[in-house]
Amino acid sequence: MLAARLDESDPLASFADRYRVPDDVLYMDGNSLGPASDAALASLDRVVDEWRDLLIAGWTDADPPWFGVGERLGDALAPLVGASPSEVVVGNSITVNVHTLVGTFLDELLAGNGPEREGVAAADGSWDPAVEPAVLVNELDFPSDHYALRAQLRQRGIDPDEKLRVVPSRDGRTIDPRDVEAALAAHDDVGIVFMPTALYRSGQLFDVERIAAAAHEAGAYAGFDAAHSAGAVPHEFDAAGVDFAVWCTYKYLNAGPGSIGALFVAERHHGLDPALAGWWGHEKATQFEMNMTFTAADSAGAWQIGTPPLLSAAPLEGSVELLREAGIDRLRAKSLALTDFLIALVDDRLPAVSVGTPREHAARGGHVALEHPDGERLSAALNDRGVIVDFRPPNVVRVCPAAPYTAFADVLEVVDEIEAILDADAHEAYATSEGGVT
Ligand SMILES: Cc1ncc(COP(=O)(O)O)c(C=O)c1O
Numbered sequence: 001m002l003a004a005r006l007d008e009s010d011p012l013a014s015f016a017d018r019y020r021v022p023d024d025v026l027y028m029d030g031n032s033l034g035p036a037s038d039a040a041l042a043s044l045d046r047v048v049d050e051w052r053d054l055l056i057a058g059w060t061d062a063d064p065p066w067f068g069v070g071e072r073l074g075d076a077l078a079p080l081v082g083a084s085p086s087e088v089v090v091g092n093s094i095t096v097n098v099h100t101l102v103g104t105f106l107d108e109l110l111a112g113n114g115p116e117r118e119g120v121a122a123a124d125g126s127w128d129p130a131v132e133p134a135v136l137v138n139e140l141d142f143p144s145d146h147y148a149l150r151a152q153l154r155q156r157g158i159d160p161d162e163k164l165r166v167v168p169s170r171d172g173r174t175i176d177p178r179d180v181e182a183a184l185a186a187h188d189d190v191g192i193v194f195m196p197t198a199l200y201r202s203g204q205l206f207d208v209e210r211i212a213a214a215a216h217e218a219g220a221y222a223g224f225d226a227a228h229s230a231g232a233v234p235h236e237f238d239a240a241g242v243d244f245a246v247w248c249t250y251k252y253l254n255a256g257p258g259s260i261g262a263l264f265v266a267e268r269h270h271g272l273d274p275a276l277a278g279w280w281g282h283e284k285a286t287q288f289e290m291n292m293t294f295t296a297a298d299s300a301g302a303w304q305i306g307t308p309p310l311l312s313a314a315p316l317e318g319s320v321e322l323l324r325e326a327g328i329d330r331l332r333a334k335s336l337a338l339t340d341f342l343i344a345l346v347d348d349r350l351p352a353v354s355v356g357t358p359r360e361h362a363a364r365g366g367h368v369a370l371e372h373p374d375g376e377r378l379s380a381a382l383n384d385r386g387v388i389v390d391f392r393p394p395n396v397v398r399v400c401p402a403a404p405y406t407a408f409a410d411v412l413e414v415v416d417e418i419e420a421i422l423d424a425d426a427h428e429a430y431a432t433s434e435g436g437v438t
């Protein structure tokens with residue numbers, strides 16, 4: 001009854017018809033891979049047609065021309081993260097963007113151009129280049145980010161075992177912002193604070209403004225991995241003083257498997273030399289003069305590297321237009337209502353399941369982490385019944401009722417299925433996995 005009433009008063013209810021989720025599937029995995037929409041398929045089809053009909057001329061004669069695709073789609077994403085158009089570009093992938101951006105800011109620190117800082121400041125007030133900078137992260141981060149950060153430190157002769165400083169979690173689920181602040185107070189060598197906007201496992205949403213302020217007070221740059229919030233949670237990167245950020249477009253931005261990455265660089269840093277330079281980051285007006293000297297674009301576009309993968313970028317144009325039409329604030333409001341509803345049902349009907357996601361709205365991203373000792377089998381049983389969720393070790397079933405295409409009735413059905421599986425111990429018939437994609 002309640003689900004039906006909530007669906008009736010949902011101003012975004014009609015958007016579900018514009019996504020292609022199979023009828024027999026309850027898709028709760030849009031935090032890993034968003035579904036196709038008619039709009040995304042249409043913008044992809046258009047670029048395929050342009051390739052067939054225009055060939056090389058597509059770079060200049062397609063409508064719009066392919067040449068500025070990174071900047072153009074960056075402009076479309078900028079309002080979702082509270083940035084001006086020149087501060088966002090699409091290109092590369094999250095991991096590559098972590099490499100190039102963290103590398104860039106490490107180089108700034110090592111060149112003595114870092115932010116002003118007490119304690120380790122040189123006489124002129126800037127970062128002392130003799131101090132090896134540390135990067136502050138947390139122990140619940142997505143591993144790829146740590147792999148990239150360690151590699152960037154190593155490449156500069158800095159020992160990552162010492163200088164990748166890891167904020168511990170008190171409960172194995174969340175990071176307490178006070179622990180980030182305490183780590184900054186305890187170590188005077190942190191040059192970059194690199195945190196997620198939302199944790200991939202528990203879905204905890206971070207207070208970006210608070211962390212950026214703490215970083216700046218300590219004289220460190222503030223960078224963020226926004227993979228688990230971009231497109232689901234509105235951000236204000238400029239107002240929060242964020243220095244740089246990375247995210248993907250295949251989750252809440254629904255641009256397809258392996259779709260192009262995105263990044264933000266605050267305007268005050270434009271003009272820096274990217275750590276991983278390439279011709280696509282060259283000043284656009286002179287890029288095709290083929291000079292051997294790299295002139296960085298005076299925008300976030302400088303952090304593009306090589307030719308953008310047009311077919312992996314094309315769906316984003318349609319998918320982001322759909323989100324823009326829905327409105328990021330309305331999407332966030334619906335997402336919170338959906339996860340509130342899910343959490344209330346779990347509390348009420350699933351005593352063997354606990355909710356690992358913070359309950360306060362301000363600390364909750366777009367998915368809910370359901371913890372069960374047999375989470376992996378439960379996840380397999382759900383997937384087998386057409387309820388698509390995923391499992392993250394050691395015991396988390398992630399359920400993502402994404403706002404653009406999920407109904408409250410869908411959430412009710414998911415809980416019905418979990419209850420039926422657990423009541424019948426049906427999950428016990430499933431084997432645990434031996435690797436592979438989950
Ligand atoms: C938070 C986070 N960072 C980084 C990655 C890796 O991104 P990519 O494979 O696009 O480099 C993912 C997901 O794969 C993620 O969830």
Ligand SMILES: Nc1c(O)cccc1C(=O)C[C@H](N)C(=O)O
Pocket residue numbers: 031032033142200258437438
């Ligand atoms: N990028 C992925 C992939 O190529 C295959 C399977 C899953 C993914 C993911 O995005 C996983 C995701 N980052 C996570 O939150 O676990």
